[in-house]
Amino acid sequence: xxxxxxEVNGRKVEKEAPDNTLxxxxxxxxxxxxxxxxxxxxxxxxxxxxxxxxxxLKSCTALAADVNGSKVTTIxxxxxxxxxxxxxxAFKKLHGLxxxxxxxxxxxxxxxxxQKNKKPSDTEIRDWLEGNICRCTGYQNIVAAVKEAATxx
Amino acid sequence: MKDFNYHSAKDSKEASKLASSxxxxxAGGMTTIPSMKLGLATYKDLIDIKNIKKLSGIKVSGKxxxxxxATKHVEVSNSKDVKKxxxxxxxxxxxxxxxxxxxxxxxxGSIANNDPSADYPSxxxxxxxxxxxxxxxxxxxxxxxxMFETALKKGELIEAIxxxxxxxxxxxxxxxPASRYAIVGVYVAKHKGDVNVAxxxxxxxxxxxxxxxxxxxxxxxxxSIDGMDLDSSEMNSDMHASADFRxxxxxxxxxxxxxxx
Numbered sequence: 001x002x003x004x005x006x007e008v009n010g011r012k013v014e015k016e017a018p019d020n021t022l023x024x025x026x027x028x029x030x031x032x033x034x035x036x037x038x039x040x041x042x043x044x045x046x047x048x049x050x051x052x053x054x055x056x057l058k059s060c061t062a063l064a065a066d067v068n069g070s071k072v073t074t075i076x077x078x079x080x081x082x083x084x085x086x087x088x089x090a091f092k093k094l095h096g097l098x099x100x101x102x103x104x105x106x107x108x109x110x111x112x113x114x115q116k117n118k119k120p121s122d123t124e125i126r127d128w129l130e131g132n133i134c135r136c137t138g139y140q141n142i143v144a145a146v147k148e149a150a151t152x153x
Numbered sequence: 154m155k156d157f158n159y160h161s162a163k164d165s166k167e168a169s170k171l172a173s174s175x176x177x178x179x180a181g182g183m184t185t186i187p188s189m190k191l192g193l194a195t196y197k198d199l200i201d202i203k204n205i206k207k208l209s210g211i212k213v214s215g216k217x218x219x220x221x222x223a224t225k226h227v228e229v230s231n232s233k234d235v236k237k238x239x240x241x242x243x244x245x246x247x248x249x250x251x252x253x254x255x256x257x258x259x260x261x262g263s264i265a266n267n268d269p270s271a272d273y274p275s276x277x278x279x280x281x282x283x284x285x286x287x288x289x290x291x292x293x294x295x296x297x298x299x300m301f302e303t304a305l306k307k308g309e310l311i312e313a314i315x316x317x318x319x320x321x322x323x324x325x326x327x328x329x330p331a332s333r334y335a336i337v338g339v340y341v342a343k344h345k346g347d348v349n350v351a352x353x354x355x356x357x358x359x360x361x362x363x364x365x366x367x368x369x370x371x372x373x374x375x376x377s378i379d380g381m382d383l384d385s386s387e388m389n390s391d392m393h394a395s396a397d398f399r400x401x402x403x404x405x406x407x408x409x410x411x412x413x414x
Contacts, residue, residue: 002159018156019156019157019158019159019199020154020155020156020157020189022154022186041190042187042190042191043183043186043187043253043254044331044332046251046253049253055227055256056252056253056256057253057256057257058253058254061182061183061186061187061257062182062186062257063159063179063182063186063199065159065161065201066159066179066182066201066203109252109253112252113252128252130251130252130333131250131251131252131253131254132251
Protein backbone atom coordinates (compact mmCIF):
# COMPACT_ATOMS: atom_id res chain seq x y z
CA UNK A 1 0.00 0.00 0.00
CA UNK A 2 1.13 3.49 -0.75
CA UNK A 3 -0.30 6.94 -1.10
CA UNK A 4 -0.99 8.00 -4.69
CA UNK A 5 -1.17 11.75 -5.25
CA UNK A 6 -2.14 12.93 -8.69
CA GLU A 7 -3.71 15.90 -10.37
CA VAL A 8 -6.46 14.37 -12.50
CA ASN A 9 -8.30 16.66 -14.92
CA GLY A 10 -7.23 19.66 -12.85
CA ARG A 11 -8.39 18.19 -9.55
CA LYS A 12 -5.96 17.07 -6.85
CA VAL A 13 -6.59 13.51 -5.67
CA GLU A 14 -4.92 11.50 -2.95
CA LYS A 15 -5.76 7.88 -2.25
CA GLU A 16 -4.20 4.81 -0.72
CA ALA A 17 -3.75 1.98 -3.21
CA PRO A 18 -1.87 -1.32 -3.30
CA ASP A 19 1.51 -1.05 -5.07
CA ASN A 20 0.33 -3.28 -7.92
CA THR A 21 -2.48 -0.89 -8.90
CA LEU A 22 -2.34 -0.01 -12.56
CA UNK A 23 -3.05 3.57 -13.56
CA UNK A 24 -6.08 2.33 -15.56
CA UNK A 25 -7.45 0.58 -12.46
CA UNK A 26 -6.77 3.61 -10.31
CA UNK A 27 -8.69 5.87 -12.69
CA UNK A 28 -11.61 3.52 -13.25
CA UNK A 29 -12.06 1.86 -9.89
CA UNK A 30 -10.64 4.30 -7.37
CA UNK A 31 -11.75 7.53 -9.06
CA UNK A 32 -14.75 6.14 -11.00
CA UNK A 33 -13.46 7.74 -14.20
CA UNK A 34 -14.69 4.98 -16.48
CA UNK A 35 -14.22 6.94 -19.71
CA UNK A 36 -10.76 5.39 -19.92
CA UNK A 37 -11.47 1.98 -21.40
CA UNK A 38 -9.66 -1.31 -20.98
CA UNK A 39 -9.73 -3.29 -24.20
CA UNK A 40 -6.94 -5.81 -24.61
CA UNK A 41 -5.22 -5.10 -21.28
CA UNK A 42 -1.95 -6.11 -22.97
CA UNK A 43 -0.87 -2.64 -24.19
CA UNK A 44 -1.78 -3.20 -27.80
CA UNK A 45 -5.23 -1.71 -28.44
CA UNK A 46 -4.80 1.79 -27.02
CA UNK A 47 -8.35 2.17 -25.60
CA UNK A 48 -6.73 3.11 -22.26
CA UNK A 49 -4.59 6.01 -23.55
CA UNK A 50 -4.46 9.03 -21.23
CA UNK A 51 -2.05 11.94 -20.92
CA UNK A 52 0.53 12.01 -18.15
CA UNK A 53 2.38 15.32 -17.87
CA UNK A 54 1.29 16.14 -21.40
CA UNK A 55 2.34 12.92 -23.13
CA UNK A 56 0.11 10.04 -24.14
CA LEU A 57 0.61 6.68 -22.48
CA LYS A 58 -1.24 3.41 -22.16
CA SER A 59 -2.62 3.50 -18.64
CA CYS A 60 -2.98 -0.31 -18.50
CA THR A 61 0.81 -0.57 -18.69
CA ALA A 62 1.81 1.95 -16.06
CA LEU A 63 1.61 1.63 -12.32
CA ALA A 64 -0.22 4.34 -10.44
CA ALA A 65 2.80 4.46 -8.12
CA ASP A 66 5.04 4.91 -11.10
CA VAL A 67 3.34 8.19 -12.17
CA ASN A 68 2.88 9.48 -8.62
CA GLY A 69 2.90 13.28 -8.49
CA SER A 70 1.98 13.69 -12.17
CA LYS A 71 -0.74 15.59 -13.97
CA VAL A 72 -3.14 13.20 -15.65
CA THR A 73 -5.75 14.09 -18.27
CA THR A 74 -8.44 11.61 -19.22
CA ILE A 75 -11.25 11.85 -21.77
CA UNK A 76 -13.46 13.29 -19.01
CA UNK A 77 -11.10 16.24 -18.68
CA UNK A 78 -11.42 17.49 -22.25
CA UNK A 79 -14.68 19.41 -22.16
CA UNK A 80 -14.84 23.06 -21.18
CA UNK A 81 -18.09 24.30 -19.63
CA UNK A 82 -20.07 21.48 -21.15
CA UNK A 83 -18.58 22.06 -24.62
CA UNK A 84 -16.75 19.25 -26.32
CA UNK A 85 -13.09 19.49 -27.24
CA UNK A 86 -12.53 20.21 -30.99
CA UNK A 87 -11.21 16.66 -31.42
CA UNK A 88 -14.40 15.21 -29.92
CA UNK A 89 -16.48 17.53 -32.13
CA ALA A 90 -14.60 16.38 -35.21
CA PHE A 91 -15.06 12.68 -34.35
CA LYS A 92 -18.81 13.36 -33.92
CA LYS A 93 -19.16 15.42 -37.09
CA LEU A 94 -17.26 13.02 -39.34
CA HIS A 95 -18.48 9.75 -37.82
CA GLY A 96 -15.03 8.84 -36.53
CA LEU A 97 -16.63 6.23 -34.32
CA UNK A 98 -19.21 3.50 -34.46
CA UNK A 99 -19.41 1.48 -31.23
CA UNK A 100 -17.23 4.04 -29.47
CA UNK A 101 -15.17 1.62 -27.42
CA UNK A 102 -11.79 2.69 -28.82
CA UNK A 103 -12.76 6.38 -29.05
CA UNK A 104 -11.43 7.67 -25.70
CA UNK A 105 -7.98 6.29 -26.55
CA UNK A 106 -8.16 7.47 -30.17
CA UNK A 107 -9.08 10.99 -29.09
CA UNK A 108 -6.38 11.21 -26.40
CA UNK A 109 -3.75 9.82 -28.74
CA UNK A 110 -4.78 12.13 -31.60
CA UNK A 111 -4.65 15.20 -29.34
CA UNK A 112 -1.10 14.26 -28.36
CA UNK A 113 -0.22 14.07 -32.07
CA UNK A 114 -1.56 17.57 -32.73
CA GLN A 115 0.37 18.90 -29.73
CA LYS A 116 3.55 17.70 -31.43
CA ASN A 117 2.65 18.11 -35.09
CA LYS A 118 0.09 20.82 -35.87
CA LYS A 119 -0.51 19.84 -39.51
CA PRO A 120 0.06 16.11 -39.86
CA SER A 121 -0.30 14.37 -43.21
CA ASP A 122 -2.54 11.31 -43.64
CA THR A 123 0.52 9.07 -43.36
CA GLU A 124 1.68 10.79 -40.19
CA ILE A 125 -1.78 10.40 -38.65
CA ARG A 126 -1.90 6.71 -39.57
CA ASP A 127 1.63 6.13 -38.26
CA TRP A 128 0.82 7.89 -35.01
CA LEU A 129 -2.39 5.92 -34.44
CA GLU A 130 -0.65 2.59 -34.94
CA GLY A 131 -1.05 1.85 -31.23
CA ASN A 132 -4.82 2.43 -31.34
CA ILE A 133 -7.01 -0.30 -32.72
CA CYS A 134 -10.57 0.26 -34.01
CA ARG A 135 -12.58 -2.76 -35.15
CA CYS A 136 -15.56 -0.84 -36.58
CA THR A 137 -14.65 2.10 -38.75
CA GLY A 138 -11.81 1.04 -40.99
CA TYR A 139 -9.98 4.19 -39.80
CA GLN A 140 -10.97 6.39 -42.78
CA ASN A 141 -13.25 8.65 -40.79
CA ILE A 142 -10.90 8.68 -37.81
CA VAL A 143 -8.12 10.06 -40.03
CA ALA A 144 -10.57 12.55 -41.54
CA ALA A 145 -11.63 13.65 -38.03
CA VAL A 146 -8.05 14.21 -36.91
CA LYS A 147 -7.42 16.33 -40.04
CA GLU A 148 -10.57 18.34 -39.37
CA ALA A 149 -9.57 18.88 -35.73
CA ALA A 150 -6.16 20.10 -36.90
CA THR A 151 -7.89 23.06 -38.59
CA UNK A 152 -9.73 23.96 -35.37
CA UNK A 153 -7.06 23.51 -32.70
CA MET B 154 -1.06 -9.15 -11.19
CA LYS B 155 0.37 -10.39 -7.89
CA ASP B 156 1.22 -7.74 -5.35
CA PHE B 157 4.75 -6.51 -4.78
CA ASN B 158 6.50 -3.69 -3.02
CA TYR B 159 7.23 -0.65 -5.15
CA HIS B 160 10.41 1.31 -4.43
CA SER B 161 11.70 4.42 -6.16
CA ALA B 162 15.49 4.54 -5.95
CA LYS B 163 17.35 7.86 -5.72
CA ASP B 164 20.65 6.59 -7.08
CA SER B 165 22.28 3.46 -8.49
CA LYS B 166 23.71 2.58 -5.11
CA GLU B 167 20.31 2.51 -3.47
CA ALA B 168 18.85 0.59 -6.42
CA SER B 169 21.42 -2.18 -6.24
CA LYS B 170 21.18 -2.29 -2.45
CA LEU B 171 17.44 -2.94 -2.73
CA ALA B 172 17.95 -5.68 -5.33
CA SER B 173 17.53 -9.33 -4.36
CA SER B 174 16.87 -12.66 -6.03
CA UNK B 175 13.16 -11.79 -6.16
CA UNK B 176 13.34 -8.23 -7.41
CA UNK B 177 13.42 -6.45 -10.76
CA UNK B 178 14.43 -2.98 -11.85
CA UNK B 179 11.60 -0.99 -13.36
CA ALA B 180 12.31 1.56 -16.07
CA GLY B 181 9.59 2.17 -18.70
CA GLY B 182 7.94 -1.11 -17.75
CA MET B 183 6.95 -1.85 -21.34
CA THR B 184 7.92 -5.51 -20.94
CA THR B 185 8.11 -5.89 -17.17
CA ILE B 186 4.51 -4.85 -16.48
CA PRO B 187 2.87 -6.95 -19.25
CA SER B 188 4.99 -9.97 -18.18
CA MET B 189 3.82 -9.56 -14.60
CA LYS B 190 0.21 -9.07 -15.67
CA LEU B 191 0.34 -12.29 -17.67
CA GLY B 192 1.88 -14.13 -14.73
CA LEU B 193 5.08 -14.85 -16.70
CA ALA B 194 7.09 -13.09 -14.02
CA THR B 195 6.51 -12.38 -10.35
CA TYR B 196 8.64 -10.22 -8.11
CA LYS B 197 8.55 -9.33 -4.44
CA ASP B 198 10.07 -5.94 -5.09
CA LEU B 199 10.02 -3.59 -8.06
CA ILE B 200 12.76 -1.00 -7.95
CA ASP B 201 11.92 2.02 -10.06
CA ILE B 202 15.06 3.58 -11.51
CA LYS B 203 13.41 6.29 -13.64
CA ASN B 204 13.97 8.98 -11.06
CA ILE B 205 17.74 8.49 -10.98
CA LYS B 206 18.82 11.64 -12.84
CA LYS B 207 22.24 10.30 -13.77
CA LEU B 208 20.64 7.57 -15.88
CA SER B 209 18.98 9.90 -18.39
CA GLY B 210 20.52 11.95 -21.14
CA ILE B 211 22.58 11.85 -24.31
CA LYS B 212 26.22 12.82 -24.74
CA VAL B 213 28.00 13.00 -28.07
CA SER B 214 31.78 13.15 -28.46
CA GLY B 215 33.89 12.93 -31.61
CA LYS B 216 33.95 9.16 -31.53
CA UNK B 217 30.92 8.04 -29.61
CA UNK B 218 27.33 8.62 -28.58
CA UNK B 219 26.56 7.76 -24.95
CA UNK B 220 22.95 7.31 -23.95
CA UNK B 221 21.79 6.99 -20.35
CA UNK B 222 19.97 3.74 -19.61
CA ALA B 223 16.68 5.37 -18.58
CA THR B 224 16.57 7.57 -21.70
CA LYS B 225 13.28 7.04 -23.51
CA HIS B 226 12.98 5.99 -27.14
CA VAL B 227 11.27 9.29 -27.98
CA GLU B 228 14.24 11.20 -26.58
CA VAL B 229 16.66 9.24 -28.76
CA SER B 230 14.52 9.64 -31.89
CA ASN B 231 14.06 13.40 -31.30
CA SER B 232 17.67 14.13 -30.40
CA LYS B 233 19.32 16.39 -32.97
CA ASP B 234 22.73 15.24 -31.71
CA VAL B 235 21.92 11.57 -32.32
CA LYS B 236 20.39 12.39 -35.71
CA LYS B 237 23.59 14.13 -36.72
CA UNK B 238 26.08 11.61 -35.31
CA UNK B 239 24.29 8.29 -36.03
CA UNK B 240 21.09 8.91 -38.04
CA UNK B 241 20.32 5.18 -38.22
CA UNK B 242 20.15 5.00 -34.41
CA UNK B 243 17.63 7.83 -34.33
CA UNK B 244 15.45 6.16 -36.97
CA UNK B 245 15.69 2.82 -35.16
CA UNK B 246 14.28 4.49 -32.02
CA UNK B 247 11.53 6.08 -34.09
CA UNK B 248 10.46 2.66 -35.34
CA UNK B 249 10.05 0.97 -31.96
CA UNK B 250 6.48 0.01 -31.00
CA UNK B 251 4.01 2.90 -31.11
CA UNK B 252 4.13 6.49 -29.82
CA UNK B 253 2.94 5.48 -26.34
CA UNK B 254 5.63 2.81 -26.06
CA UNK B 255 8.24 5.32 -27.25
CA UNK B 256 7.03 7.80 -24.61
CA UNK B 257 7.78 5.29 -21.84
CA UNK B 258 10.16 2.57 -23.00
CA UNK B 259 13.88 3.00 -22.34
CA UNK B 260 17.05 1.89 -24.08
CA UNK B 261 18.46 0.24 -20.95
CA GLY B 262 15.26 -1.71 -20.44
CA SER B 263 15.29 -2.95 -24.01
CA ILE B 264 18.87 -4.14 -23.73
CA ALA B 265 18.53 -5.70 -20.28
CA ASN B 266 15.47 -7.64 -21.48
CA ASN B 267 17.24 -8.87 -24.64
CA ASP B 268 14.10 -9.90 -26.45
CA PRO B 269 15.14 -11.93 -29.52
CA SER B 270 13.17 -9.48 -31.72
CA ALA B 271 14.08 -6.20 -30.02
CA ASP B 272 15.68 -3.48 -32.14
CA TYR B 273 18.29 -1.95 -29.80
CA PRO B 274 20.44 -5.09 -29.27
CA SER B 275 21.29 -5.04 -32.99
CA UNK B 276 22.44 -1.43 -32.67
CA UNK B 277 24.72 -2.42 -29.79
CA UNK B 278 26.36 -5.19 -31.83
CA UNK B 279 26.61 -3.18 -35.06
CA UNK B 280 27.95 -0.04 -33.38
CA UNK B 281 30.52 -1.89 -31.17
CA UNK B 282 28.76 -0.60 -28.07
CA UNK B 283 30.11 -0.68 -24.55
CA UNK B 284 27.52 -1.29 -21.85
CA UNK B 285 28.38 0.69 -18.71
CA UNK B 286 26.95 -0.80 -15.53
CA UNK B 287 27.31 0.29 -11.91
CA UNK B 288 30.07 -2.33 -11.62
CA UNK B 289 31.95 -2.58 -14.92
CA UNK B 290 32.05 -2.04 -18.67
CA UNK B 291 30.90 -4.87 -20.92
CA UNK B 292 31.45 -5.12 -24.68
CA UNK B 293 28.19 -5.69 -26.56
CA UNK B 294 29.66 -8.81 -28.19
CA UNK B 295 29.96 -10.37 -24.70
CA UNK B 296 26.74 -8.92 -23.29
CA UNK B 297 23.96 -10.71 -25.18
CA UNK B 298 24.13 -14.32 -24.04
CA UNK B 299 20.94 -15.94 -25.33
CA MET B 300 17.18 -15.61 -25.40
CA PHE B 301 16.25 -13.01 -22.72
CA GLU B 302 19.68 -13.61 -21.22
CA THR B 303 22.52 -11.14 -20.71
CA ALA B 304 25.84 -10.96 -18.88
CA LEU B 305 24.21 -8.85 -16.14
CA LYS B 306 24.48 -10.23 -12.62
CA LYS B 307 21.73 -9.89 -10.03
CA GLY B 308 21.61 -6.33 -8.80
CA GLU B 309 23.84 -5.07 -11.59
CA LEU B 310 22.32 -2.01 -13.21
CA ILE B 311 22.95 -0.66 -16.70
CA GLU B 312 23.85 3.02 -16.42
CA ALA B 313 24.66 3.95 -20.00
CA ILE B 314 25.31 2.59 -23.47
CA UNK B 315 28.22 3.98 -25.46
CA UNK B 316 27.95 3.57 -29.23
CA UNK B 317 30.90 3.96 -31.57
CA UNK B 318 30.10 6.42 -34.39
CA UNK B 319 30.46 4.52 -37.69
CA UNK B 320 31.43 5.88 -41.10
CA UNK B 321 28.07 4.76 -42.50
CA UNK B 322 25.19 2.75 -41.13
CA UNK B 323 21.57 1.76 -41.65
CA UNK B 324 18.98 -0.32 -39.82
CA UNK B 325 16.29 -2.04 -41.86
CA UNK B 326 13.56 -4.22 -40.46
CA UNK B 327 10.67 -6.27 -41.68
CA UNK B 328 8.20 -5.59 -38.87
CA UNK B 329 5.41 -7.83 -37.73
CA PRO B 330 2.40 -5.87 -38.98
CA ALA B 331 0.59 -6.15 -35.64
CA SER B 332 3.24 -5.84 -32.95
CA ARG B 333 5.86 -3.87 -34.95
CA TYR B 334 8.52 -6.15 -33.50
CA ALA B 335 11.12 -7.16 -36.06
CA ILE B 336 10.39 -10.44 -37.81
CA VAL B 337 13.91 -9.77 -39.01
CA GLY B 338 15.96 -6.61 -38.50
CA VAL B 339 19.45 -6.00 -39.85
CA TYR B 340 21.79 -3.25 -38.69
CA VAL B 341 24.72 -2.70 -41.03
CA ALA B 342 27.56 -0.46 -39.82
CA LYS B 343 30.73 0.32 -41.72
CA HIS B 344 33.56 1.23 -39.40
CA LYS B 345 37.14 2.01 -40.32
CA GLY B 346 38.48 -1.38 -41.33
CA ASP B 347 35.48 -3.63 -40.79
CA VAL B 348 31.76 -4.00 -41.29
CA ASN B 349 29.25 -5.35 -38.77
CA VAL B 350 26.01 -6.98 -39.86
CA ALA B 351 23.93 -7.37 -36.70
CA UNK B 352 20.79 -9.44 -37.04
CA UNK B 353 17.78 -9.45 -34.73
CA UNK B 354 14.56 -11.47 -34.90
CA UNK B 355 16.08 -14.32 -36.89
CA UNK B 356 17.56 -16.49 -34.12
CA UNK B 357 17.06 -16.88 -30.37
CA UNK B 358 19.52 -14.04 -29.78
CA UNK B 359 20.96 -11.12 -31.72
CA UNK B 360 24.19 -11.98 -33.58
CA UNK B 361 26.80 -10.58 -35.96
CA UNK B 362 26.60 -12.42 -39.28
CA UNK B 363 30.25 -13.27 -39.95
CA UNK B 364 29.71 -14.39 -43.53
CA UNK B 365 28.06 -11.15 -44.62
CA UNK B 366 30.44 -9.02 -42.51
CA UNK B 367 33.39 -10.63 -44.31
CA UNK B 368 31.88 -10.16 -47.77
CA UNK B 369 30.99 -6.53 -47.06
CA UNK B 370 34.37 -5.77 -45.47
CA UNK B 371 35.95 -6.82 -48.78
CA UNK B 372 33.52 -4.93 -50.98
CA UNK B 373 30.93 -2.65 -49.39
CA UNK B 374 28.22 -3.15 -52.00
CA UNK B 375 24.90 -5.00 -51.83
CA UNK B 376 26.03 -7.05 -54.84
CA SER B 377 28.63 -8.77 -52.67
CA ILE B 378 25.89 -10.41 -50.55
CA ASP B 379 23.30 -10.79 -53.31
CA GLY B 380 21.78 -14.28 -53.38
CA MET B 381 23.79 -15.43 -50.33
CA ASP B 382 22.29 -18.68 -49.06
CA LEU B 383 22.41 -18.47 -45.25
CA ASP B 384 22.13 -21.55 -43.04
CA SER B 385 18.60 -21.50 -41.62
CA SER B 386 18.99 -24.46 -39.25
CA GLU B 387 19.18 -22.24 -36.13
CA MET B 388 16.62 -19.70 -37.29
CA ASN B 389 13.26 -19.13 -35.64
CA SER B 390 10.22 -20.64 -37.27
CA ASP B 391 6.73 -19.58 -36.19
CA MET B 392 3.29 -18.62 -37.48
CA HIS B 393 4.69 -15.34 -38.83
CA ALA B 394 7.66 -16.64 -40.80
CA SER B 395 9.40 -19.95 -41.48
CA ALA B 396 13.13 -20.37 -40.90
CA ASP B 397 13.86 -20.35 -44.63
CA PHE B 398 11.82 -17.19 -45.14
CA ARG B 399 13.72 -15.56 -42.28
CA UNK B 400 17.07 -16.61 -43.79
CA UNK B 401 16.02 -14.96 -47.03
CA UNK B 402 14.78 -11.85 -45.21
CA UNK B 403 18.14 -11.45 -43.46
CA UNK B 404 19.86 -11.13 -46.85
CA UNK B 405 17.22 -8.83 -48.38
CA UNK B 406 17.18 -6.53 -45.32
CA UNK B 407 20.99 -6.50 -45.25
CA UNK B 408 21.05 -5.50 -48.92
CA UNK B 409 18.50 -2.78 -48.27
CA UNK B 410 20.61 -1.53 -45.37
CA UNK B 411 23.80 -1.43 -47.46
CA UNK B 412 22.01 0.42 -50.26
CA UNK B 413 20.62 2.92 -47.74
CA UNK B 414 24.08 3.64 -46.24
